[in-house]
Amino acid sequence: MRVETVAPIDRFFRRLVRYGPPDAEERAALQAILTPPRTVAAGETMIRQFDKPQASTLLLDGLVGRVVTLSGGSQQITALQVPGDFVDLHAFLLARMDHSVVALTDTLVTTAPHRALRSLMDRYPRLGRALWYLTLVDASIHRHWLTVVGRRQATGRAAHLLCELYVRLQDVGLARDGAFTLGLTQAEVGDVLSLSAVHVNRVVQELRARGLVAWDRRQVVIRDWDGLCALAEFEPTYLQLEDQTET
Amino acid sequence: MRVETVAPIDRFFRRLVRYGPPDAEERAALQAILTPPRTVAAGETMIRQFDKPQASTLLLDGLVGRVVTLSGGSQQITALQVPGDFVDLHAFLLARMDHSVVALTDTLVTTAPHRALRSLMDRYPRLGRALWYLTLVDASIHRHWLTVVGRRQATGRAAHLLCELYVRLQDVGLARDGAFTLGLTQAEVGDVLSLSAVHVNRVVQELRARGLVAWDRRQVVIRDWDGLCALAEFEPTYLQLEDQTET
């Protein structure tokens, strides 16, 4: 999955830096509370809906989804997390998980115990705000997808997902030259886009026919970035990838 | 709009208390930084997309929406805020507003300057976490609506909106006995549910025909709460209205 050689933990710091670079002391303090990395196999549920985890999980490698199972047995993926993302930082403060967290590929994760996080925040308020910031970016993405799912047709939704994933993966060194590994089956893409697996397939074929992407198995190559963005009406501000420093 | 006699600011504290009751000192400190209340007329845009506000707005009375205007000229309301809600607390840390905030009825608001918020947080870390918590509840609602809009049919979506609004308004003393003022036109309901105004009307008539609600102008009376919840598959955990205390 790796493209550049980036130490997994740096993917996280790169994210955190957007809010305001933590100094060496803050960085070390944060790193000190992380548990040793462990692997989770594709398909495993790492956190169950209604659980009350005592630690938050940081994704180091792989792809995970926040999954809600619906009454009819179908499921909705409300968010995808790429390496460097905290998967359930919101569990630090919310009473119960409102969704499950499922490994969509083989993954590598570490965790930050909530007790340690809390004392870290008491000691380094700015670091606390940086973590808060990360959850706000998640919320911004949620809001954006609300408009994508609610208002865009299937083709635009799919194109939008590809644009977003490419940008996010590129940001952590896991995509380059338009190529990346999509850790999702077409059925799972449907669970993200709120489409049936059948219709996802038709859309994929349309994107191929228009010469926008090559999409074979789980390998995606974007052939026409501008065209794909235009079709998706992709405007990446909502991902909050620009640096901003605390004023 | 008022049903019980609740001082507007207490609607906010009632919310905050869910995370862990602030002590008298924290309460006073928070109240001290709030600017004098001002009114905003229905239809006015209080915060514009792409703005970088220097203060966050606390809604004391009325109804406001977070609105994204789309390329086609239509709009999506990604969230509704009821009295007691911070409308744009995320602007405290995010670089730019990813949406506008529009007053859907005449409203009463106050603001908390970001500079003051920041020193408040440095001084009272637990209060800071309580504010973070509020934004996490927002995110939880966003995720939930992603599944509602993505997976439910029009009738279920509308029923769900009524259930949620009733519970949230009741929580701040603005609804009772199944009756509340819906501050939205049917067209605006469509902007929330990602439906056309025409179809919203068809759905409203179906809800009336099934004997679930009376809905005249902007007055809604729920005639059959259980039936409405069943149709909506409403399960209010995601609103995080249960108390939880910091451990």
Next chain:
DNA sequence: CGGCGCATTGAGGGCGGTCAATTGGTGTGG
């Protein structure tokens, strides 16, 4: 070779969209 997961293809139907016209309530100016 057989089983399995995933991708693909086809047929048919329904939910909800657009376009357009009408009703009705409210406010305003003459």
Next chain:
DNA sequence: CCACACCAATTGACCGCCCTCAATGCGCCG
């Protein structure tokens, strides 16, 4: 007091996107 404007709600006709239900192809692994 009435005429008119305006906004919100309502109704009807038509149609297209995407769903469901199947069946088939295809690569991989035991």
